[in-house]
Amino acid sequence: MKKNLIITVTIFAACSFMSAASAGEPAATANAGEKLFTQQCAVCHPQGGNIINPRKTLSKKILAANNIKTEADIIKIMRNGAAGMTKFDATAIADEDAKMIAGYILGTFK
Numbered sequence: 001m002k003k004n005l006i007i008t009v010t011i012f013a014a015c016s017f018m019s020a021a022s023a024g025e026p027a028a029t030a031n032a033g034e035k036l037f038t039q040q041c042a043v044c045h046p047q048g049g050n051i052i053n054p055r056k057t058l059s060k061k062i063l064a065a066n067n068i069k070t071e072a073d074i075i076k077i078m079r080n081g082a083a084g085m086t087k088f089d090a091t092a093i094a095d096e097d098a099k100m101i102a103g104y105i106l107g108t109f110k
């Protein structure tokens, strides 16, 4: 009896958590870019930072100073890797996903 109650409460809590998470979702593309970024990049670039090389963050100003100004520039880094950064080829991140990640970065980190 008590066990059932615990299970019920757990399921209820999980459901309300899931509906809360989906309630505030922005446009599909921005959201997909954010999700991919969180999955693939955020380990080393939390909130657009850089835990390995703090001088190379993803803030727009820093990127521009390093001559990274367009989605293509960011995709080039993903494809080629960098010192201490994983190389992501097209099997790891498809072209359209890479584009969404790049767009998310340029539109998010000031």
Ligand code: HEC
Pocket (backbone or CB within 6 Å): 037, 040, 041, 042, 043, 044, 045, 050, 052, 053, 055, 056, 057, 058, 062, 063, 066, 068, 074, 077, 078, 082, 083, 084, 085, 086, 088, 093, 101, 102
């Ligand atoms: C294993 C850690 C790691 C992961 C995962 C990672 N990066 Fe990086 N990233 C780095 C490091 C370290 C640098 C600095 C490289 C250097 O010194 O040139 C960097 C640099 C960059 C830069 C250039 C920043 C600048 O200011 O010059 C971009 C853009 C970038 N990463 C994008 C990404 C994207 C997009 C992803 C996910 C697809 C990603 N990174 C995943 C570690 C990582």
